[in-house]
Amino acid sequence: MSAIPQDFVRKTVELSEDVTRPFPRSRKIHVAGSRPDLRVPMREVSLTPTHTNEGQEENPPVLIYDTSGPYTDPDTRIDLLAGLPDVRTKWIEERDDTELLDGPSSAFGRARQHDPALAHLRFEHLRTPRRAKPGRNVTQMHYARQGIVTPEMEYVAIRENMRLDELRTDPRYAKVLRQHPGQSFGAALPETITPEFVREEIARGRAIIPANINHPEVEPMIIGRNFRVKINTNIGNSALTSSIEEEVEKMVWSARWGGDTLMDLSTGKNIHETREWILRNAPMPIGTVPIYQALEKVDGKPEALTWEIVRDTLVEQAEQGVDYFTIHAGVLLRYVPLTADRLTGIVSRGGSILAKWCLAHHQENFLYTHFAEICEIMKAYDVAFSLGDGLRPGSLADANDRAQFAELETLGELTKVAWEHDVQVMIEGPGHVPLQMVRENVTKELKDCFEAPFYTLGPLVTDIAPAYDHITSGIGAANIGWYGTAMLCYVTPKEHLGLPDKQDVRDGIVTYKIAAHAADLAKGLPGAQIQDNALSKARFEFRWEDQFNLSLDPDRAREYHDQTMPHVSHKVAHFCSMCGPHFCSMKITQDVRDYAESHRIENLDAAVEEGMKEKAREFRQEGADIYRAV
């Protein structure tokens, strides 16, 4: 019998139906790699044909990068109690550089596993933790530097390409493949992403695949400026609200709408158990800020933190399968006073905890002094660094100041140390920055941190719109992504005000998908414009259902349309609610185009002299009934 109380089970199952419903007219396809167990999921949206005077014209299906995991696959049976199917264990085992442990090697992990009071919360099918064999390094960066192309690298190459090579040779796609040249600010986006290119980028440190050996459920993805811009979402209960089932539900919800990675920022009770539930059911890489949990272990007193407690926490979480850790090792003692004149001081939770520790002890940040030991842990599980920006600005006034940039320089120094250990690194960035100062952040990060992937929160481009900070930050995010940021950490409408609910998460994610996609388009990512073109074509041809289905949020697009025109017939009607049946610019344009094309009018200047009156008469005759019946 399950140790999970019936209430929890029932609620989860109920909710999962809501979040696992496949998208309309979409099916999950799997693109095969070089081995039978390498199958990369994508979402294929099928479209209706275009009706022309000559008959039907096929609109070929559009592929969409799919973060939703097995949840939207009707062929996969979802059982949150059992966790997701295993994607990577065989790949990991084949490398023969890891070993299964008897159980958690962290003191805290062992204690939680054996505490009978936690039985009702505990995930039932705990995995046996795995660790590198002594002396071995199991990071993707290490393999890459050995010249090894791992299945994970091949997987992300297929995933990033989205079958673009095939589409290019298929004449049905000629129209939607049209794309404007990008402005890449130094990014080098290849026409086709090969596994070897992935390997090179990882070896070079310019991209990472966050994939802990204890998170074999993950569908590998890559973060780097020469790949699609990614988005991160956050969940996390707090002392005041939320429960495990809500957090798991939010994780699946986040996957559904397009979250590429997810940070579990829980600070309340049962962090360990919540994390286990999330990891076992997460198709995306999971990140954490281990210092949050360490702080819980010392009753919330930063000055009571010790390296030993943090070390045990890192091992605890690494053995659960966390894929990247935010480590605020750049908050140096000497930088803290640089924040004293700020309008809003230190606003990063991690940053403020460490600043307080530094001042309380008047010693250097122990994450900095123990950085090499942290690297040893990271490489035994392949946990990637997300070097935290503990001194990021909390307001426009504090943007790009000495404290922020001093820390960034230290993160560059630490990047070099991590890379000496072949540990993967990304760099966190601000925050609150006015538009004209956004680019400096990217330029400096690329230089100081040697092009390690930049991972930014927003930035918010104004401080005056709480309740709309998904938008204030989405503006900054689109720009910073364009300039070269590899991953954008989402912000919800509740930022600064409260904890996001499901709808806030959806709003935040879709806003950030917009920002990331706008950045891809602006950089000139090959194939990025296909979805735009296909949707615009559907819009122009009044294929309403196709327009909805190609949207980032098909449900809401349909819902908004139906608020004005609820009838099914309207979805095929050649007009929409904005203008009414007799006044539609799209309809008029169609007529104009049909006319111009049918009369081969190409150089009207020359034609003006001779055929004007003739043509006018023809048009009037044809157009006695200008609006053809639908």
Add this chain to the structure above:
Amino acid sequence: MSAIPQDFVRKTVELSEDVTRPFPRSRKIHVAGSRPDLRVPMREVSLTPTHTNEGQEENPPVLIYDTSGPYTDPDTRIDLLAGLPDVRTKWIEERDDTELLDGPSSAFGRARQHDPALAHLRFEHLRTPRRAKPGRNVTQMHYARQGIVTPEMEYVAIRENMRLDELRTDPRYAKVLRQHPGQSFGAALPETITPEFVREEIARGRAIIPANINHPEVEPMIIGRNFRVKINTNIGNSALTSSIEEEVEKMVWSARWGGDTLMDLSTGKNIHETREWILRNAPMPIGTVPIYQALEKVDGKPEALTWEIVRDTLVEQAEQGVDYFTIHAGVLLRYVPLTADRLTGIVSRGGSILAKWCLAHHQENFLYTHFAEICEIMKAYDVAFSLGDGLRPGSLADANDRAQFAELETLGELTKVAWEHDVQVMIEGPGHVPLQMVRENVTKELKDCFEAPFYTLGPLVTDIAPAYDHITSGIGAANIGWYGTAMLCYVTPKEHLGLPDKQDVRDGIVTYKIAAHAADLAKGLPGAQIQDNALSKARFEFRWEDQFNLSLDPDRAREYHDQTMPHVSHKVAHFCSMCGPHFCSMKITQDVRDYAESHRIENLDAAVEEGMKEKAREFRQEGADIYRAV
């Protein structure tokens, strides 16, 4: 007895309470100009003091540019049946260059006024239309070029300055006046805006004050790249939905949230009467697309349009008081075939109507051929041109193409013609444009149209997010505003899908206020950062109420906060729902700062050697109870 049916009256009065409620802790102030009837309204938000160890520190009130009109002024009695108080009639009369007419001089206007069947819809207190005396030119541009500083010019100078000169000399404002240098892309923003500067910009054609002599209710505002970036909102009923009272309500609602101008795009029945209601109650300039109404007069058949019908419509609307007309005079016959290969053809309603007319007649666009006559009408009432971009792109694929730019070049040619008549001009712009191609639009417009104010719709930076197009376009809007666009036309979440309701209008406006403000900050508009700084300071000091009240949308900020923490006590608590009482980065930072400041730690490097252990002991002693009681 009023001719308005009781139903309409009651409903309007009910609704107006909702939209006229003053903002919290805000009062309407009036800054006096050089004459007693020149009083410029602003909103003053008062703040609570900061509690420090030494006692209270005053936070001086913040002024907010106020578009809401008399509706938020408790001292003004609002009576939609009577219309708004008169702001400008005396100024107009003093110029002694206009005359009152017997009644409407347009045939249509006269017919509507005397149709008894319309009595129940008609605005009761119709104004007698006014027109320039024969041979006189009553445009602000004409006065400016004569060297005359009108009261309208002085009004906007005061309005733009927001008392910045006074604040600069008031030491209480030193902290919130901090601002980053902007990147202005060639804009020349003065430190202080004088009436003479306004006059010069208008004479030069670089800014306009849309202010028809028949719209004396308007609170003058200015549109130009060397002033605050403005936003336009749209309302309009259609054949399918909406009624007069809904449109009036939306107009007031639009004013409340920050709409600087408003376009009435109605296409249904009773356009004339709806417009009268709106104008008589509108504190902002009103724009229209006269061709829409002209088309109604010919039963929706573009080919049946004639110059005479359009001419009568222009006069009809000018005499009602419309402040600017969108005129699609750049859709030339020879440009129409340039759209044949587009993915989405012609998407502007006005553009497609004229394209169809051109093809049907095989003659040049009659708005182009009659442009000088249109100028004669414009200058007799001071209606400004908004030269329409009938060939704007309707999808990313069609951005910046030959059709779009060919029309833009013609708009430049027409700008010169209009300026020869001293008629004010702004230029409409796209549309759908990927981020990397946005700037080219501004650069080309400034060059081809001689810096006439650019007025753009969005642009949307991706096509894949219907239901979120306020956001896709808000990203483009912030950028295009930064590059030099003077006014941004808002987009609501319902764009492409249906007609916006009140909440959609609010979402659209706030998104565009964000974009416009982000652009002001990025350009370095003097004083732009005050509100950001004051709000950030409030946030940092946990003055929740001040944070809400300084927001673009105080109601929603409060509502979102209260969803997690509904109790009044939470609004003064030194923590928020995101982290809970023991885990707040703001709180920890405050401690860090207090500590750093109280110990005069400025160069920790030097201090490390000597006083570390001593300081650490002190801190622990003081910090036995680290979180002081609230």
